[in-house]
Amino acid sequence: MGQLTPEDTRRVLQLVGFYEYGNALFNFNHLLKNSTDEELEAMDNIVRRRPEFTVYTNLSDAIQTGPSSLSTSARYRNESERFTGFRGVIALARTEFGAMLAGFTDAPQPFQFLPLHPFDAEEYQQLLLDGARSHYWALLKDPRLKKVTTTSPENPIVLAYSRRLVVARSMLSAATRLGRARYKNVQMRELMSWKESLDDVQHVLVGNIQLFLRDLSEISAQTRTNSTKYTDACQAMLRAERRMNSR
């Protein structure tokens, strides 16, 4: 939490779940560092008894519209359709918290903000990949996306979609990096091609936003008006994009 600047935390604090998952992870991180395997398994058993902690997985299966080497094999689908223990709880908190950091701050490694741990590594990898797949397939079939690339950034929808691409690409990057050892060549090629497609769209949107801000700053200089919350949000989004490119 100490890595975020006051400006970052202000914006992202408005999201329901950021403060909550953040606090949860702060506590879980301590447990992962200081508990024995037996204690962690005991915590896992306690959580398993409580249905409210169930986390369904493979949500992207419902969104996928074409063949993919990254689909959940039918053989494993029933086994992996949900997490019921402490591992899934931690993994979901990491995924949601990371996505909020990615979309609304310039935290350098949003999905590794807290140290990873073998205890929930498998579940975390699964949720990251599932999340990346959800965003990719959803963007692919989004009828508005093409129009957004030609819409003036004066319309907040452009910023929203650019933010969406930051989240999607960050998640894809994390899923690729953390799961590199287990992907087959064909899966890595597919992940790379997804990255290229999403990068291309974002390149257009970022270019449009940069032009918009440049034109606005020229007008501001002439009329001596201050920046607005919206232009601040555009600047913050561009910083998030620069963070992605610097890795």
Next chain:
Amino acid sequence: MKVEHVTRRWWRFQICTCVFAITIGIQSGSLYAKVSPTQLRSIRFELVPAYFDGDSVKIANLATHLIRSSSRDDRKEMDKLLQREGALSLTELSVESRLQLIRSGFSGELSAPTEEEIGLLLEAVAEEVQREIDDVVKSMRGENSSDLHELEDLLWQTHVAKNRLSSVRELANGGQQMAAFKRARLNEKDGAERDKAKDVFQHALVRIAEVRQKNDEHAILLRIQRIAVAEKVLQLSADAEQRLMAAWVGDSDGPIVQRYFQLIDRGTIPRSEKLSIPGMAESAAANVAEIQSIAGPELLEKSRKFHVGLHWWLRGRYGSGPHGAGMLKDPIAMTSGEKLFALYMPTEMPTPTSPDDGDYAIPQVDRRHHYIWMFEYRRLFRSESTTRRVADRKNIKKVTSRTKLPKFY
């Protein structure tokens, strides 16, 4: 075919089409002849969209305005139009939206309701208060156990009952306030109706206090039992799971039990027979001290972080804010600790269902990251449980429906 012949046929076709269109237009217009164009526009382009968006404030204000500016006959046609558009009737919209706002503790400004709306709303609120109290009483079974897991479940039930009683108390208070609204200006008959409603809510508040007292007492007895069980577990068991749960009991139950007995000693809470056993409070305090001593600081800290972490997780998973279809907190949360913490939480612990359940999945937003990017776009649509009632003072039926949450893909 000659050009001239084609032209004549073409014109005949155009004239027939126009006559047909005008006829249909006249028929459509005559369906809602008593509804003015302004009212028609208001219903089609403001009220119905507000209904599907779940915007209770807008619905309440628009519905009241339309009720106030029309006769009962006019409203019959408005209700037909609303039905065609898939919405509730005007009075149902007014009652349901205002009821929803009372439930959520809304304290902003609204258009003053008509006397008819007030009457229907008072009846709806009274019925809901009564039903909720009866449901809570039925759910209170007064059970006990000597197993930590079972005691956890039983305590959770008392927690849920307490939340429900708090909510219904707010509702009854809201009803009382409504019954007093502009009371002095009413005629004798309407005034008497309002006084009757006020009495109903007063009795309900007394009953709520009694049920709450009984629930609190049962919860304290469960905690005292749990403290005793936890001490035994820590003394005798090597099971990591049991020890982790037992260590938490000292933290969670000890201060609550101590505080309860202090309030009894001060006379704030009446001392019942079950809590009058001599030395009960001291024995519980001694057990808590023993728990903390046997568990040790390391286990205590792990237990705390585990349970507190899970509590935060549940808030992140199921909590809802006042804006952005529940996805956003108030902007003041960015600088206010109180607003940062405040969330609407379900009164009963949800059990997640498969996302394949579509609009009825729990939670409805299984992954916040699917939607948070829409923040700037401000087009997060709300799905809300709405309760349909037949606006009939004698036979009030209840049907639940839901508006759809557009998918992010």
